[in-house]
Amino acid sequence: MSRTAKSAGLDIAELRELLTTIIHKKTRSGAVAMELYTHRCCDLYGSLSDADRTVFLRTLAHEFCAPKGAALEAASAYIEGATRSPDPAQSAHLARTLRDSLTPQYTELFDQINRLPGGFAFLVHMRADMLAHIREDRQDTAARAMSDALMKKLETWIIGTLDLKRITWNSPAYTIEKLGQYESVHAVKSWLDVKRRLGNGRRCFGFFHRSVPMEPLVFVWVALTDSITSNVQSILREREPTSPHGEENAECAIFYSINSQLGLSGVDLGNFLIKRVVGVLRAELPNISTFCTLSPLPRFRAWLDQWLTPERLANPPTDMGIPVQAQRDLLSLVPAASTWTAALKHIINSRGWTSDQDNLGAMEPVVRALGAHYLVNVKRGNSSCAYDPVANFHLRNGACLHRLNWRGNTSYSGLRQSLELMCNYNYVLDRIEDNNERYVRDGSIAVSGDDPYIAQAKALAAQRSPSAPRL
Secondary structure (H helix, E strand, C coil): CCCCCCCCCCCHHHHHHHHHHHHCCCCCCCHHHHHHHHHHHHHHHHHCCHHHHHHHHHHHHHHCCCCHHHHHHHHHHHHHHHHHCCCHHHHHHHHHHHHHHHCCCHHHHHHHHHCCCCHHHHHHHHHHHHHHHHHHCCCCHHHHHHHHHHHHHHHHHHCCCEEEEECCCCCCHHHHHHHHHHCCCCCCCCHHHHHHHCCCCEEEEEEEECCCCCCEEEEEEEEEECCCCCCCHHHHCCCCCCCCCCHHHCCEEEEEEEEECHHHCCCCCHHHHHHHHHHHHHHHCCCCCEEEECEECCCHHHHHHHHCCHHHHHCCCCCCCCCHHHHHHHHHHCCCCCCHHHHHHHHHCCCCHHHCHHHHHHHHHHHHHHHHHHHHHCECCCCCCECCHHHHHHHHCCCEEEEEECCCCCCHHHHHHHCCCEEEEECCHHHHHHHHHHHHHHCCCCECCCCHHHHHHHHHHHHCCCCCCCC
8 A cells, every 4th residue: 555645636525435435335346345445545545745644634533533413312312222121132232322323433444444455554654644633733632532543443453463573684674774764762873873783782672563574563672781781872882782791691681762653652562572572582591680771761851941940940949859069069150040940950051061071060960869859759740650751651561760870861862851861770570560560559669779869859759748749
């Protein structure tokens, strides 16, 4: 099925007729004709420009959702039948009619496309287009509902259809090209970059759908090291990526980047992938005893910018664990600032501040303390879940919060996202199940290692009143 972006123009009346034919099965020629109509629909979508694809998706979301009239009629019939008729068969029939009336009509199109060769991959890319449209028009709730419905479909269809494969430099060029295309954490700059990441002392594993055997749906990069790594550049730029004593003597497997196709956003594949890869590595290299991540804090800088309110700039909080000497050091660098928070804001908004060793020395204890507070105490809304999406992912999967790494990612994106902080999440195998249960139950965060900033953040959190506002 073609997904080229050369627009053939979009005739809305023709589109409505085609969608109606497929969704309501208005053809008497059987399954073969239905398959041809569905192919035609996919080819039409693939020929459209981005703008016309948006029109296609809006038409589908708004005109082929669950019709309100039919749903209200079915609901009234169900309520009336439930009060008047004790017949179980009649009740089951009315319940089925009500359920069908509440099912969006466009799900039938998704079902038909999924039956085509390559249909699953087509739908993954179509959902990526839906998500792109939603980002542009956040008020389009119908499109959001359609995206969620397709996500649930993809989640169901994926069960039992995934194959775990190791990706090497000898894998098909198409597969290796997709690694660079879908890598969203640490950008791939060249084929040599990919080759280095697939070399000795490195691993890459992916889940592949059986209908798309050369395109990874989700994949993870792994470095085999002697100790828990604190800086991602040491992994990405190392010319001879091997443990000094060889892979057979490496002690740690560092998961430093997990990526999935945009269209599978919300489908939890990373959890299963990590657990499967841990099993494979343990069987292949029994010398590896530590399974740890080197992860970004993608929302830390944005949170910090919001946290530095005029009130906090004028009256800094005293319960954040910022050492007094660190506060003085910041103030000495910005004489015009009257508070350490004002000095902090001035520095992080200054261009090239990471090139000054005095800045780095003064900033380290402050940024690490704020980073620990952010991971341990900042929650998502009124829930007990960590605000940071990467932290929530690993903690929900049963990992321990292990260590914050100052200057863990010195790239531009690392500075922009998290002031160069990175975090290690440690998958202590005999603690995973218990950690998961406690985190899901009440947000308890398990800790490994001896990071003083994480310990301090947890201690200060325990001292605060449960009713205290979350920062």
